[in-house]
Amino acid sequence: xxxxxxxxxxxxxxxxxxxxxxxxxxxxxxxxxxxxxxxxxxxxxxxxxxxxxxxxxxxxxxxxxxxxxxxxxxxxxxxxxxxxxxxxxxxxxxxxxxxxxxxxxxxxxxxxxxxxxxxxxxxxxxxxxxxxxxxxxxxxxxxxxxxxxxxxxxxxxxxxxxxxxxxxxxxxxxxxxxxxxxxxxxxxxxxxxxxxxxxxxxxxxxxxxxxxxxxxxxxxxxxxxxxxxxxxxxxxxxxxxxxxxxxxxxxxxxxx
Amino acid sequence: xxxxxxxxxxxxxxxxxxxxxxxxxxxxxxxxxxxxxxxxxxxxxxxxxxxxxxxxxxxxxxxxxxxxxxxxxxxxxxxxxxxxxxxxxxxxxxxxxxxxxxxxxxxxxxxxxxxxxxxxxxxxxxxxxxxxxxxxxxxxxxxxxxxxxxxxxxxxxxxxxxxxxxxxxxxxxxxxxxxxxxxxxxxxxxxxxxxxxxxxxxxxxxxxxxxxxxxxxxxxxxxxxxxxxxxxxxxxxxxxxxxxxxxxxxxxxxxxxxxxxxxxx
Numbered sequence: 001x002x003x004x005x006x007x008x009x010x011x012x013x014x015x016x017x018x019x020x021x022x023x024x025x026x027x028x029x030x031x032x033x034x035x036x037x038x039x040x041x042x043x044x045x046x047x048x049x050x051x052x053x054x055x056x057x058x059x060x061x062x063x064x065x066x067x068x069x070x071x072x073x074x075x076x077x078x079x080x081x082x083x084x085x086x087x088x089x090x091x092x093x094x095x096x097x098x099x100x101x102x103x104x105x106x107x108x109x110x111x112x113x114x115x116x117x118x119x120x121x122x123x124x125x126x127x128x129x130x131x132x133x134x135x136x137x138x139x140x141x142x143x144x145x146x147x148x149x150x151x152x153x154x155x156x157x158x159x160x161x162x163x164x165x166x167x168x169x170x171x172x173x174x175x176x177x178x179x180x181x182x183x184x185x186x187x188x189x190x191x192x193x194x195x196x197x198x199x200x201x202x203x204x205x206x207x208x209x210x211x212x213x214x215x216x217x218x219x220x221x222x223x224x225x226x227x228x229x230x231x232x233x234x235x236x237x238x239x240x241x242x243x244x245x246x247x248x249x250x251x252x253x254x255x256x
Numbered sequence: 257x258x259x260x261x262x263x264x265x266x267x268x269x270x271x272x273x274x275x276x277x278x279x280x281x282x283x284x285x286x287x288x289x290x291x292x293x294x295x296x297x298x299x300x301x302x303x304x305x306x307x308x309x310x311x312x313x314x315x316x317x318x319x320x321x322x323x324x325x326x327x328x329x330x331x332x333x334x335x336x337x338x339x340x341x342x343x344x345x346x347x348x349x350x351x352x353x354x355x356x357x358x359x360x361x362x363x364x365x366x367x368x369x370x371x372x373x374x375x376x377x378x379x380x381x382x383x384x385x386x387x388x389x390x391x392x393x394x395x396x397x398x399x400x401x402x403x404x405x406x407x408x409x410x411x412x413x414x415x416x417x418x419x420x421x422x423x424x425x426x427x428x429x430x431x432x433x434x435x436x437x438x439x440x441x442x443x444x445x446x447x448x449x450x451x452x453x454x455x456x457x458x459x460x461x462x463x464x465x466x467x468x469x470x471x472x473x474x475x476x477x478x479x480x481x482x483x484x485x486x487x488x489x490x491x492x493x494x495x496x497x498x499x500x501x502x503x504x505x506x507x508x509x510x511x512x513x514x515x516x517x518x519x520x521x
Contacts, residue, residue, distance in 0.1 A: 058416060081416025087409040091431045091509045096518050100427070103515060104419045113517065130520045132506075152417070 044209030101152030328387020329448030336395025402433025
Protein backbone atom coordinates (compact mmCIF):
# COMPACT_ATOMS: atom_id res chain seq x y z
CA UNK A 1 0.00 0.00 0.00
CA UNK A 2 1.32 3.41 -0.83
CA UNK A 3 1.55 6.11 1.74
CA UNK A 4 -1.09 8.22 0.15
CA UNK A 5 -4.05 5.84 0.27
CA UNK A 6 -7.02 7.77 1.55
CA UNK A 7 -9.04 5.91 4.16
CA UNK A 8 -11.55 8.58 5.07
CA UNK A 9 -12.93 11.25 2.82
CA UNK A 10 -15.50 13.81 3.90
CA UNK A 11 -16.95 16.16 1.31
CA UNK A 12 -19.12 19.17 2.04
CA UNK A 13 -20.74 17.39 4.97
CA UNK A 14 -23.70 19.01 6.72
CA UNK A 15 -25.85 17.56 9.48
CA UNK A 16 -29.11 19.19 10.45
CA UNK A 17 -30.97 18.48 13.68
CA UNK A 18 -34.64 19.00 14.28
CA UNK A 19 -35.84 20.00 17.71
CA UNK A 20 -39.31 21.32 18.61
CA UNK A 21 -40.02 22.29 15.01
CA UNK A 22 -36.82 24.36 14.98
CA UNK A 23 -33.92 23.04 12.99
CA UNK A 24 -30.28 23.92 13.24
CA UNK A 25 -27.09 22.81 11.58
CA UNK A 26 -24.64 20.99 13.85
CA UNK A 27 -22.19 20.73 10.99
CA UNK A 28 -22.09 22.92 7.93
CA UNK A 29 -19.81 22.17 5.00
CA UNK A 30 -17.06 20.08 6.52
CA UNK A 31 -14.27 18.88 4.19
CA UNK A 32 -11.26 16.77 5.00
CA UNK A 33 -9.33 13.63 4.15
CA UNK A 34 -7.46 11.20 6.35
CA UNK A 35 -4.68 9.14 4.84
CA UNK A 36 -3.70 5.65 5.86
CA UNK A 37 -1.86 5.54 9.16
CA UNK A 38 -2.54 9.18 9.86
CA UNK A 39 -3.50 10.42 13.30
CA UNK A 40 -6.14 13.07 12.67
CA UNK A 41 -7.07 15.21 15.65
CA UNK A 42 -10.13 17.42 15.76
CA UNK A 43 -10.17 20.22 18.33
CA UNK A 44 -12.93 22.66 18.94
CA UNK A 45 -15.06 24.33 21.59
CA UNK A 46 -17.78 22.38 23.39
CA UNK A 47 -20.90 21.95 21.32
CA UNK A 48 -19.21 22.66 18.00
CA UNK A 49 -20.31 19.32 16.56
CA UNK A 50 -17.18 17.26 17.17
CA UNK A 51 -19.11 14.29 18.49
CA UNK A 52 -21.71 14.69 15.76
CA UNK A 53 -18.95 14.54 13.18
CA UNK A 54 -17.56 11.38 14.71
CA UNK A 55 -20.96 9.73 14.88
CA UNK A 56 -21.57 10.54 11.25
CA UNK A 57 -18.23 8.97 10.33
CA UNK A 58 -19.21 5.87 12.27
CA UNK A 59 -22.55 5.70 10.50
CA UNK A 60 -24.61 6.23 13.67
CA UNK A 61 -25.96 9.46 12.10
CA UNK A 62 -26.84 10.14 8.48
CA UNK A 63 -25.48 13.21 6.66
CA UNK A 64 -28.10 15.78 5.66
CA UNK A 65 -26.04 16.78 2.65
CA UNK A 66 -22.57 15.92 1.44
CA UNK A 67 -20.68 12.67 1.52
CA UNK A 68 -18.76 10.50 3.91
CA UNK A 69 -16.59 7.89 2.34
CA UNK A 70 -14.75 5.35 4.46
CA UNK A 71 -12.59 2.58 3.01
CA UNK A 72 -14.78 -0.53 3.07
CA UNK A 73 -11.75 -2.79 3.13
CA UNK A 74 -10.28 -1.09 6.21
CA UNK A 75 -13.67 -1.04 7.86
CA UNK A 76 -13.92 -4.79 7.50
CA UNK A 77 -10.34 -5.27 8.67
CA UNK A 78 -11.16 -3.63 11.98
CA UNK A 79 -13.00 -0.51 13.03
CA UNK A 80 -13.14 0.52 16.67
CA UNK A 81 -14.98 3.31 18.44
CA UNK A 82 -13.66 4.70 21.71
CA UNK A 83 -16.56 6.62 23.25
CA UNK A 84 -16.49 9.66 25.51
CA UNK A 85 -17.69 7.76 28.55
CA UNK A 86 -16.60 4.18 29.01
CA UNK A 87 -19.29 1.76 27.96
CA UNK A 88 -18.15 -1.54 29.36
CA UNK A 89 -20.72 -4.31 29.57
CA UNK A 90 -21.74 -4.40 33.25
CA UNK A 91 -22.30 -8.17 33.28
CA UNK A 92 -18.75 -8.90 32.17
CA UNK A 93 -15.53 -8.91 34.16
CA UNK A 94 -12.66 -6.60 33.37
CA UNK A 95 -10.83 -9.29 31.37
CA UNK A 96 -13.98 -10.30 29.51
CA UNK A 97 -14.65 -6.69 28.60
CA UNK A 98 -11.10 -6.20 27.39
CA UNK A 99 -11.40 -9.30 25.21
CA UNK A 100 -14.70 -8.26 23.61
CA UNK A 101 -13.18 -6.71 20.49
CA UNK A 102 -11.10 -9.79 19.73
CA UNK A 103 -14.07 -11.99 20.47
CA UNK A 104 -16.33 -10.15 18.01
CA UNK A 105 -13.73 -10.49 15.27
CA UNK A 106 -13.24 -14.17 16.05
CA UNK A 107 -9.57 -13.57 16.73
CA UNK A 108 -9.42 -14.64 20.36
CA UNK A 109 -6.80 -17.31 20.97
CA UNK A 110 -4.39 -18.32 23.71
CA UNK A 111 -1.57 -16.04 22.52
CA UNK A 112 -3.75 -12.98 22.19
CA UNK A 113 -5.35 -13.68 25.53
CA UNK A 114 -1.91 -13.75 27.14
CA UNK A 115 -1.01 -10.45 25.46
CA UNK A 116 -4.26 -9.05 26.78
CA UNK A 117 -3.44 -10.12 30.33
CA UNK A 118 0.01 -8.62 29.93
CA UNK A 119 -1.56 -5.31 28.85
CA UNK A 120 -3.97 -5.37 31.75
CA UNK A 121 -1.15 -5.65 34.27
CA UNK A 122 0.90 -3.10 32.36
CA UNK A 123 -1.90 -0.59 32.84
CA UNK A 124 -1.92 -1.46 36.54
CA UNK A 125 -5.15 -3.43 36.53
CA UNK A 126 -3.74 -6.91 37.11
CA UNK A 127 -5.47 -7.34 40.45
CA UNK A 128 -8.85 -6.43 39.03
CA UNK A 129 -9.09 -8.92 36.18
CA UNK A 130 -11.95 -10.84 37.75
CA UNK A 131 -13.86 -7.79 38.93
CA UNK A 132 -17.13 -6.99 37.26
CA UNK A 133 -16.93 -3.71 35.41
CA UNK A 134 -19.44 -2.22 37.85
CA UNK A 135 -16.92 -2.73 40.64
CA UNK A 136 -14.08 -0.59 39.26
CA UNK A 137 -13.54 3.17 39.07
CA UNK A 138 -14.23 5.43 36.10
CA UNK A 139 -10.56 5.89 35.26
CA UNK A 140 -10.01 2.12 35.34
CA UNK A 141 -12.96 1.61 33.05
CA UNK A 142 -11.49 4.05 30.56
CA UNK A 143 -8.21 2.13 30.64
CA UNK A 144 -10.04 -1.13 29.97
CA UNK A 145 -11.79 0.55 27.08
CA UNK A 146 -8.40 1.54 25.68
CA UNK A 147 -6.91 -1.94 26.16
CA UNK A 148 -9.92 -3.40 24.41
CA UNK A 149 -9.64 -1.00 21.50
CA UNK A 150 -5.92 -1.58 20.99
CA UNK A 151 -6.05 -5.35 21.53
CA UNK A 152 -8.20 -6.00 18.51
CA UNK A 153 -5.57 -4.43 16.25
CA UNK A 154 -7.82 -1.74 14.80
CA UNK A 155 -7.22 -0.44 11.30
CA UNK A 156 -9.62 2.46 11.82
CA UNK A 157 -9.95 4.05 15.23
CA UNK A 158 -12.53 6.66 16.13
CA UNK A 159 -12.02 8.32 19.51
CA UNK A 160 -14.33 10.73 21.26
CA UNK A 161 -12.28 12.36 24.04
CA UNK A 162 -11.42 8.98 25.52
CA UNK A 163 -9.04 10.42 28.12
CA UNK A 164 -11.30 13.21 29.35
CA UNK A 165 -12.17 11.48 32.61
CA UNK A 166 -8.67 10.29 33.44
CA UNK A 167 -6.49 12.01 36.01
CA UNK A 168 -3.53 14.16 35.02
CA UNK A 169 -0.65 11.72 35.54
CA UNK A 170 -2.40 8.72 34.06
CA UNK A 171 -3.44 10.81 31.12
CA UNK A 172 0.14 11.51 30.05
CA UNK A 173 1.12 7.88 30.44
CA UNK A 174 -1.86 6.69 28.45
CA UNK A 175 -1.23 9.30 25.77
CA UNK A 176 2.36 8.13 25.34
CA UNK A 177 1.40 4.47 25.17
CA UNK A 178 -1.50 5.23 22.87
CA UNK A 179 0.60 7.14 20.36
CA UNK A 180 3.23 4.42 20.39
CA UNK A 181 0.69 1.70 19.66
CA UNK A 182 -1.08 3.63 16.93
CA UNK A 183 2.20 4.48 15.24
CA UNK A 184 3.58 0.94 15.11
CA UNK A 185 0.25 -0.50 13.99
CA UNK A 186 -0.20 2.30 11.40
CA UNK A 187 -3.74 2.77 12.61
CA UNK A 188 -5.78 5.40 10.83
CA UNK A 189 -7.14 7.41 13.72
CA UNK A 190 -9.68 10.18 14.11
CA UNK A 191 -9.37 11.66 17.57
CA UNK A 192 -11.75 14.27 18.92
CA UNK A 193 -10.63 16.34 21.91
CA UNK A 194 -10.89 19.80 23.40
CA UNK A 195 -7.45 19.52 24.89
CA UNK A 196 -5.02 21.39 22.61
CA UNK A 197 -1.87 19.92 24.19
CA UNK A 198 -3.14 16.40 23.74
CA UNK A 199 -3.90 17.13 20.09
CA UNK A 200 -0.45 18.57 19.45
CA UNK A 201 1.25 15.55 20.97
CA UNK A 202 -0.92 12.92 19.30
CA UNK A 203 -1.84 14.34 15.92
CA UNK A 204 -0.14 14.18 12.55
CA UNK A 205 -2.82 16.64 11.61
CA UNK A 206 -4.97 18.91 13.74
CA UNK A 207 -8.24 20.25 12.43
CA UNK A 208 -9.58 23.23 14.33
CA UNK A 209 -13.33 23.57 14.34
CA UNK A 210 -15.46 26.68 14.72
CA UNK A 211 -18.45 27.23 16.95
CA UNK A 212 -21.77 25.79 15.80
CA UNK A 213 -22.51 25.28 12.99
CA UNK A 214 -19.22 23.40 12.97
CA UNK A 215 -16.78 24.01 10.16
CA UNK A 216 -13.10 23.25 9.89
CA UNK A 217 -11.35 26.61 9.97
CA UNK A 218 -7.75 25.46 9.91
CA UNK A 219 -5.68 22.31 9.55
CA UNK A 220 -2.20 22.15 11.11
CA UNK A 221 0.51 19.52 10.72
CA UNK A 222 2.57 19.49 13.89
CA UNK A 223 6.22 18.50 13.50
CA UNK A 224 7.76 18.11 16.93
CA UNK A 225 11.55 18.08 16.73
CA UNK A 226 12.28 16.81 20.26
CA UNK A 227 10.93 13.71 21.98
CA UNK A 228 7.87 13.42 19.79
CA UNK A 229 7.11 10.05 21.36
CA UNK A 230 6.73 11.29 24.92
CA UNK A 231 3.66 13.20 26.04
CA UNK A 232 5.63 15.24 28.60
CA UNK A 233 9.07 15.68 27.04
CA UNK A 234 7.68 16.65 23.65
CA UNK A 235 6.98 20.02 25.19
CA UNK A 236 10.69 20.77 24.94
CA UNK A 237 10.18 21.13 21.20
CA UNK A 238 10.03 24.81 20.25
CA UNK A 239 7.18 24.02 17.84
CA UNK A 240 4.95 22.90 20.67
CA UNK A 241 4.43 26.28 22.29
CA UNK A 242 4.22 27.98 18.92
CA UNK A 243 1.48 25.71 17.67
CA UNK A 244 -0.35 25.91 20.97
CA UNK A 245 -0.48 29.71 20.61
CA UNK A 246 -1.77 29.50 17.05
CA UNK A 247 -4.55 27.02 17.86
CA UNK A 248 -5.39 28.97 20.98
CA UNK A 249 -5.81 32.13 18.89
CA UNK A 250 -8.05 30.23 16.44
CA UNK A 251 -10.25 28.90 19.19
CA UNK A 252 -10.36 32.18 21.10
CA UNK A 253 -11.43 33.93 17.94
CA UNK A 254 -14.55 31.82 18.06
CA UNK A 255 -15.67 33.35 21.29
CA UNK A 256 -15.18 36.96 20.31
CA UNK B 257 -24.43 -11.19 65.11
CA UNK B 258 -27.08 -8.59 65.55
CA UNK B 259 -28.45 -9.53 62.16
CA UNK B 260 -28.75 -13.18 63.13
CA UNK B 261 -30.36 -12.21 66.37
CA UNK B 262 -32.87 -10.16 64.42
CA UNK B 263 -33.59 -13.13 62.16
CA UNK B 264 -34.48 -15.40 65.09
CA UNK B 265 -36.64 -12.72 66.57
CA UNK B 266 -38.59 -12.36 63.33
CA UNK B 267 -38.98 -16.14 63.04
CA UNK B 268 -40.21 -16.29 66.63
CA UNK B 269 -42.83 -13.62 66.05
CA UNK B 270 -43.95 -15.28 62.83
CA UNK B 271 -44.37 -18.63 64.62
CA UNK B 272 -46.30 -16.88 67.36
CA UNK B 273 -48.68 -15.36 64.80
CA UNK B 274 -49.31 -18.78 63.22
CA UNK B 275 -49.92 -20.39 66.61
CA UNK B 276 -52.27 -17.61 67.64
CA UNK B 277 -54.13 -17.88 64.35
CA UNK B 278 -54.41 -21.69 64.74
CA UNK B 279 -55.59 -21.30 68.32
CA UNK B 280 -58.38 -18.86 67.39
CA UNK B 281 -59.35 -21.05 64.45
CA UNK B 282 -59.40 -24.16 66.65
CA UNK B 283 -61.53 -22.39 69.26
CA UNK B 284 -63.91 -21.02 66.64
CA UNK B 285 -64.23 -24.42 64.95
CA UNK B 286 -65.04 -26.12 68.23
CA UNK B 287 -67.58 -23.50 69.30
CA UNK B 288 -70.42 -24.89 67.17
CA UNK B 289 -71.17 -27.69 64.76
CA UNK B 290 -72.20 -25.27 62.02
CA UNK B 291 -69.01 -23.32 62.18
CA UNK B 292 -66.99 -26.56 62.21
CA UNK B 293 -68.83 -27.59 59.04
CA UNK B 294 -67.82 -24.36 57.34
CA UNK B 295 -64.17 -23.94 58.39
CA UNK B 296 -63.06 -27.10 60.17
CA UNK B 297 -60.26 -26.89 62.71
CA UNK B 298 -56.45 -27.02 62.38
CA UNK B 299 -56.36 -30.36 64.17
CA UNK B 300 -58.94 -31.78 61.79
CA UNK B 301 -56.91 -30.43 58.86
CA UNK B 302 -53.80 -32.08 60.27
CA UNK B 303 -55.71 -35.35 60.65
CA UNK B 304 -56.92 -35.21 57.06
CA UNK B 305 -53.44 -34.33 55.91
CA UNK B 306 -52.12 -37.44 57.61
CA UNK B 307 -54.89 -39.53 56.09
CA UNK B 308 -54.09 -38.19 52.62
CA UNK B 309 -50.43 -38.86 53.17
CA UNK B 310 -50.80 -42.51 54.19
CA UNK B 311 -53.85 -43.54 52.21
CA UNK B 312 -54.83 -40.83 49.72
CA UNK B 313 -51.75 -40.74 47.50
CA UNK B 314 -50.99 -37.15 48.51
CA UNK B 315 -47.41 -37.40 47.27
CA UNK B 316 -48.47 -38.73 43.88
CA UNK B 317 -51.05 -35.97 43.39
CA UNK B 318 -48.53 -33.40 44.60
CA UNK B 319 -46.06 -34.46 41.91
CA UNK B 320 -48.72 -34.58 39.20
CA UNK B 321 -49.77 -30.98 39.79
CA UNK B 322 -46.12 -30.02 40.12
CA UNK B 323 -45.27 -31.68 36.81
CA UNK B 324 -48.19 -30.02 35.00
CA UNK B 325 -47.16 -26.60 36.28
CA UNK B 326 -43.43 -27.05 35.68
CA UNK B 327 -43.72 -28.49 32.16
CA UNK B 328 -46.25 -25.80 31.25
CA UNK B 329 -44.23 -22.94 32.67
CA UNK B 330 -41.01 -24.17 31.06
CA UNK B 331 -42.60 -24.46 27.62
CA UNK B 332 -44.54 -21.19 28.02
CA UNK B 333 -41.57 -19.23 29.33
CA UNK B 334 -39.27 -20.62 26.67
CA UNK B 335 -41.59 -19.84 23.76
CA UNK B 336 -42.54 -16.41 25.14
CA UNK B 337 -38.94 -15.46 25.85
CA UNK B 338 -37.64 -16.57 22.45
CA UNK B 339 -40.41 -14.71 20.62
CA UNK B 340 -40.15 -11.59 22.80
CA UNK B 341 -36.38 -11.34 22.45
CA UNK B 342 -36.35 -12.04 18.73
CA UNK B 343 -38.71 -9.14 18.06
CA UNK B 344 -35.62 -7.02 18.77
CA UNK B 345 -34.40 -8.01 15.29
CA UNK B 346 -37.23 -6.20 13.56
CA UNK B 347 -38.80 -3.03 14.84
CA UNK B 348 -41.61 -3.20 12.29
CA UNK B 349 -42.42 -6.81 13.19
CA UNK B 350 -42.61 -5.69 16.81
CA UNK B 351 -45.02 -2.87 15.98
CA UNK B 352 -47.20 -5.24 13.98
CA UNK B 353 -47.21 -8.00 16.60
CA UNK B 354 -47.66 -5.87 19.73
CA UNK B 355 -51.47 -5.26 19.68
CA UNK B 356 -52.19 -8.91 18.88
CA UNK B 357 -50.08 -10.07 21.76
CA UNK B 358 -51.72 -7.59 24.11
CA UNK B 359 -55.15 -8.71 22.95
CA UNK B 360 -54.38 -12.41 23.41
CA UNK B 361 -52.73 -11.75 26.75
CA UNK B 362 -55.82 -9.88 27.96
CA UNK B 363 -58.05 -12.90 27.31
CA UNK B 364 -58.66 -14.79 30.58
CA UNK B 365 -57.48 -18.40 30.28
CA UNK B 366 -60.73 -19.58 31.85
CA UNK B 367 -62.61 -18.32 28.80
CA UNK B 368 -60.72 -20.75 26.61
CA UNK B 369 -60.82 -23.65 29.06
CA UNK B 370 -63.66 -25.58 27.33
CA UNK B 371 -61.80 -25.26 24.03
CA UNK B 372 -58.70 -26.68 25.66
CA UNK B 373 -60.66 -29.87 26.34
CA UNK B 374 -61.67 -30.04 22.70
CA UNK B 375 -58.12 -29.46 21.52
CA UNK B 376 -56.05 -31.31 24.07
CA UNK B 377 -58.42 -33.82 25.70
CA UNK B 378 -58.86 -34.18 29.45
CA UNK B 379 -55.46 -35.58 30.43
CA UNK B 380 -52.04 -34.27 31.39
CA UNK B 381 -51.59 -32.48 28.05
CA UNK B 382 -54.62 -30.25 28.60
CA UNK B 383 -53.32 -29.00 31.97
CA UNK B 384 -49.92 -28.34 30.46
CA UNK B 385 -51.53 -26.47 27.57
CA UNK B 386 -53.43 -24.18 29.95
CA UNK B 387 -50.27 -23.60 31.99
CA UNK B 388 -48.43 -22.73 28.75
CA UNK B 389 -51.20 -20.35 27.78
CA UNK B 390 -51.10 -18.58 31.14
CA UNK B 391 -47.32 -18.16 31.15
CA UNK B 392 -46.37 -17.49 27.56
CA UNK B 393 -47.63 -13.89 27.40
CA UNK B 394 -45.98 -12.89 30.65
CA UNK B 395 -42.68 -14.25 29.38
CA UNK B 396 -43.20 -12.58 26.03
CA UNK B 397 -43.87 -9.15 27.52
CA UNK B 398 -40.97 -9.36 29.95
CA UNK B 399 -38.53 -10.46 27.26
CA UNK B 400 -39.74 -7.81 24.82
CA UNK B 401 -39.46 -5.03 27.40
CA UNK B 402 -36.11 -6.39 28.55
CA UNK B 403 -34.67 -6.40 25.04
CA UNK B 404 -35.83 -2.82 24.52
CA UNK B 405 -34.50 -1.64 27.87
CA UNK B 406 -30.90 -2.53 27.01
CA UNK B 407 -28.90 0.72 26.96
CA UNK B 408 -28.17 1.95 23.46
CA UNK B 409 -24.55 2.72 24.38
CA UNK B 410 -23.79 -1.00 24.75
CA UNK B 411 -25.29 -1.69 21.35
CA UNK B 412 -23.29 1.21 19.88
CA UNK B 413 -20.08 -0.14 21.39
CA UNK B 414 -20.54 -3.39 19.50
CA UNK B 415 -21.66 -1.60 16.37
CA UNK B 416 -18.45 0.39 16.59
CA UNK B 417 -16.60 -2.95 16.45
CA UNK B 418 -18.50 -3.79 13.28
CA UNK B 419 -20.33 -6.62 15.09
CA UNK B 420 -23.11 -8.45 13.29
CA UNK B 421 -26.74 -8.24 14.42
CA UNK B 422 -26.62 -11.77 15.79
CA UNK B 423 -23.43 -11.02 17.73
CA UNK B 424 -25.09 -7.94 19.25
CA UNK B 425 -28.09 -10.12 20.09
CA UNK B 426 -26.00 -12.79 21.76
CA UNK B 427 -23.52 -10.59 23.59
CA UNK B 428 -25.64 -7.58 24.52
CA UNK B 429 -29.37 -8.11 24.11
CA UNK B 430 -29.67 -11.49 25.82
CA UNK B 431 -27.42 -10.68 28.81
CA UNK B 432 -28.90 -7.19 29.07
CA UNK B 433 -32.46 -8.46 29.28
CA UNK B 434 -31.67 -11.44 31.49
CA UNK B 435 -32.95 -9.77 34.65
CA UNK B 436 -36.32 -9.30 32.97
CA UNK B 437 -36.39 -12.88 31.72
CA UNK B 438 -35.43 -14.30 35.11
CA UNK B 439 -38.10 -12.30 36.86
CA UNK B 440 -40.61 -13.61 34.32
CA UNK B 441 -39.71 -17.15 35.45
CA UNK B 442 -40.53 -16.14 39.00
CA UNK B 443 -43.81 -14.52 38.01
CA UNK B 444 -44.66 -17.57 35.93
CA UNK B 445 -44.29 -19.95 38.87
CA UNK B 446 -47.57 -18.47 40.11
CA UNK B 447 -49.21 -18.36 36.68
CA UNK B 448 -48.07 -21.89 35.78
CA UNK B 449 -49.55 -23.30 38.99
CA UNK B 450 -52.74 -21.37 38.40
CA UNK B 451 -52.93 -22.78 34.87
CA UNK B 452 -52.40 -26.36 36.04
CA UNK B 453 -55.07 -25.77 38.65
CA UNK B 454 -57.63 -24.38 36.27
CA UNK B 455 -57.01 -27.44 34.12
CA UNK B 456 -57.66 -29.75 37.07
CA UNK B 457 -60.80 -27.82 37.99
CA UNK B 458 -62.30 -28.27 34.55
CA UNK B 459 -61.68 -31.96 34.32
CA UNK B 460 -59.36 -34.30 36.18
CA UNK B 461 -59.04 -37.51 38.13
CA UNK B 462 -55.76 -36.73 39.82
CA UNK B 463 -53.71 -33.82 41.16
CA UNK B 464 -54.05 -31.46 44.12
CA UNK B 465 -56.81 -29.51 42.36
CA UNK B 466 -58.72 -32.75 41.95
CA UNK B 467 -58.32 -33.49 45.69
CA UNK B 468 -59.69 -30.06 46.61
CA UNK B 469 -62.52 -30.30 44.14
CA UNK B 470 -63.61 -33.75 45.36
CA UNK B 471 -63.24 -32.82 49.03
CA UNK B 472 -65.41 -29.73 48.58
CA UNK B 473 -68.02 -31.74 46.69
CA UNK B 474 -68.19 -34.02 49.72
CA UNK B 475 -68.25 -30.98 52.05
CA UNK B 476 -65.05 -32.25 53.64
CA UNK B 477 -63.60 -28.81 54.36
CA UNK B 478 -60.59 -29.97 56.43
CA UNK B 479 -59.52 -32.25 53.59
CA UNK B 480 -59.73 -29.38 51.08
CA UNK B 481 -57.54 -27.30 53.37
CA UNK B 482 -55.11 -30.19 53.74
CA UNK B 483 -54.73 -30.36 49.96
CA UNK B 484 -54.35 -26.59 49.83
CA UNK B 485 -51.30 -26.94 52.08
CA UNK B 486 -49.82 -29.04 49.30
CA UNK B 487 -50.34 -26.17 46.85
CA UNK B 488 -48.69 -23.69 49.17
CA UNK B 489 -45.74 -26.05 49.58
CA UNK B 490 -45.51 -26.49 45.82
CA UNK B 491 -45.59 -22.74 45.23
CA UNK B 492 -42.89 -22.14 47.83
CA UNK B 493 -40.62 -24.87 46.46
CA UNK B 494 -40.94 -23.62 42.86
CA UNK B 495 -40.43 -20.02 43.94
CA UNK B 496 -37.26 -21.03 45.76
CA UNK B 497 -35.97 -22.80 42.68
CA UNK B 498 -36.71 -19.67 40.63
CA UNK B 499 -34.86 -17.53 43.18
CA UNK B 500 -31.94 -19.94 43.05
CA UNK B 501 -31.79 -19.52 39.27
CA UNK B 502 -32.08 -15.74 39.64
CA UNK B 503 -29.05 -15.69 41.92
CA UNK B 504 -27.06 -17.58 39.27
CA UNK B 505 -27.58 -14.84 36.68
CA UNK B 506 -23.87 -14.17 36.41
CA UNK B 507 -23.14 -17.82 35.59
CA UNK B 508 -25.97 -17.88 33.06
CA UNK B 509 -24.57 -14.81 31.31
CA UNK B 510 -21.21 -16.57 31.07
CA UNK B 511 -22.73 -19.67 29.48
CA UNK B 512 -24.69 -17.71 26.96
CA UNK B 513 -22.45 -14.87 25.92
CA UNK B 514 -18.82 -15.42 26.96
CA UNK B 515 -16.49 -17.93 25.30
CA UNK B 516 -15.36 -20.65 27.77
CA UNK B 517 -11.71 -19.66 27.58
CA UNK B 518 -12.55 -16.37 29.28
CA UNK B 519 -14.42 -17.91 32.21
CA UNK B 520 -12.77 -17.29 35.54
CA UNK B 521 -12.07 -20.48 37.50
